[in-house]
Amino acid sequence: MSQQIRKAIFLTFKQSIKMKRILFVISLLTLVITETFAQNPAYISAMEKAVGLLSEFENTENNKQAVSQLERIAAAEPKEWLPNYWAAYGLVNLNYAETDADKKDIILEKAEKFAAAAEKLQPNNDEIEVLKAYIASARMAVSPQDRWQKYGGIVGTALQNAAKLNPENPRAALLAGQGVFYTPEAFGGGKKKSEPILQDAINKFAKFKPASSIAPNWGERVAKWMLSQI
Numbered sequence: 001m002s003q004q005i006r007k008a009i010f011l012t013f014k015q016s017i018k019m020k021r022i023l024f025v026i027s028l029l030t031l032v033i034t035e036t037f038a039q040n041p042a043y044i045s046a047m048e049k050a051v052g053l054l055s056e057f058e059n060t061e062n063n064k065q066a067v068s069q070l071e072r073i074a075a076a077e078p079k080e081w082l083p084n085y086w087a088a089y090g091l092v093n094l095n096y097a098e099t100d101a102d103k104k105d106i107i108l109e110k111a112e113k114f115a116a117a118a119e120k121l122q123p124n125n126d127e128i129e130v131l132k133a134y135i136a137s138a139r140m141a142v143s144p145q146d147r148w149q150k151y152g153g154i155v156g157t158a159l160q161n162a163a164k165l166n167p168e169n170p171r172a173a174l175l176a177g178q179g180v181f182y183t184p185e186a187f188g189g190g191k192k193k194s195e196p197i198l199q200d201a202i203n204k205f206a207k208f209k210p211a212s213s214i215a216p217n218w219g220e221r222v223a224k225w226m227l228s229q230i
Helices: 003-054 060-076 082-097 101-121 126-142 144-165 170-182 191-207 220-228
Strands: none
Touching: 003 060, 003 082, 060 082, 082 101, 082 126, 101 126, 126 144, 126 170, 144 170, 170 191, 170 220, 191 220
């Protein structure tokens, strides 16, 4: 056998080995991706159920159940930011059902921890900035006269950050309008002043499309109710 033939056989064998390795890697990646997608439906389904309960925010028991479910999902899916986000949102809603100021603060401290966990996983996110403003607004509402200076600044900064990241976020506009709505006229607020801001929020809600079935999509009902009160 000539040297050239032996060399050709060797190169063919080498290429065959290389091709088998490539095919093995492709097969392995396909298996990993398939397994990941196989886990997704269960996660999505669990999240949809919890978020569905949160949509009935007047129902305290449903909110408690949803928050409990979301805590478990967050522990089971440590790389997902949405369980932490929605748990924080649900806790803010539970705070409004509580009458004791100390208990409100305990609930909102927990909400802040979930929001921080979501932000760590998903930094520079306009929805999380809105969430931070939502929590700070609730903190301020516990004792407005004593807390407006501290938490009012947090609300303003978070909403500015949200607007920079996404000027079309309807929830940022809603919270801005809500802040004016509940501020007394003597301090530069009032229902009439909030009207154009709330109308802007409703216009943005009309154009808004959530990224998925479990992405943030709350606030439109509140915006419409507030506008109807003017």
